[in-house]
Amino acid sequence: MRIAMINGSPKLGKSNSGMMLKALEPLINAEHEVLHYNMNKKPLTDEQYIELCHMDTLIIAFPLYFDAIPSHLLRMLTTLEGYMKAERKKEIYVYSIVNNGFYEGKQTYIALEIIKNWCIRSGLHFGQGIGQGAGEMMGFIEKVPLGKGPLKNLGKAMESLAQNIHTHDSDESLLFSPNFxxxxxxxxxxxxxxxxxxxxxxxxxxxxxxxx
Structure with a gap:
């Protein structure tokens, strides 16, 4: 399986979205090919858009901006929608990881609904999303093992997400706050x-x- 990890954070340096993708990657079966795309550098090329249309799975991670998707990522998804309609030859599943500065993970609900609707417009399958509250904590507790202490809920959600990615299953999105x-x-x-x-x-x- 070819998996694209898309970091939708606008930050040029270390980002919470990047840290969450990094935490997820070891949980994905090693037999899969994982490619990385960062929206914080420069716009995707035509070749990269076409490459995404030939993936089996897209994992989109981003921070919440005004209860929605960052504008630069939204532009990218709008462009990708056109490529998908023209270039896609197989079923593609989409999974999403959203973090937000509010304590409550349920604040990410609308953003995940936007991703769901984008999947419908693009002819893709939405598999599952996870929404982490208090995302700004991530940089302060990055050395805490996933699934331990304040990251207990995140660890459980990541395991569920990884399993569904591996089997291309769909499930209810998981919205949660840190164990803090x-x-x-x-x-x-x-x-x-x-x-x-x-x-x-x-x-x-x-x-x-x-x-x-």
Missing amino acids: PRFAWRFAATHSFWHAKAKRNGLKKKDIIKKL
């Missing part, structure tokens, strides 16, 4: 992320909440 108390997540996000980021940019705490 919401109040602790909020405290850590405020003091370790927002306040620290403000300080690096020459701002003070009061500047963040200042009314314009």
Whole structure:
């Protein structure tokens, strides 16, 4: 099976989407051929679009933007839809991984529905999606083993996703929060992320909440 892993993050460096694809890859049977595509560098070429039309499986990972898909990824999918209608010769299954900054993974529901509808328009099969809440935690806990501690829910979801990818099965999407108390997540996000980021940019705490 030829599998395309599509990183839809706009970040040029390390991204949560990239980390989640990296965590999934070892769970996919080694007999499969995995190719990587990054939307954060330059637009896909005609050859790459055609190549995607000859894959068996597409895995699309991206961060939530205003409850939807990042604009650059949406443009790419719109273009790919045309190629699929003209070039596709076999059944292709699509799986998706979405992360968002909100604590609740259910916030990714609309974005996964958009991917489902895109699959229908493109003549593809939507297999399953997973939606991870508190995605910005990923960079701080990347050394935690998948399936352990705050990544327990993510580990279970990844195992389900990997199994369905391997067998080309479909299943209900899994939307979840990290195994980490919401109040602790909020405290850590405020003091370790927002306040620290403000300080690096020459701002003070009061500047963040200042009314314009």
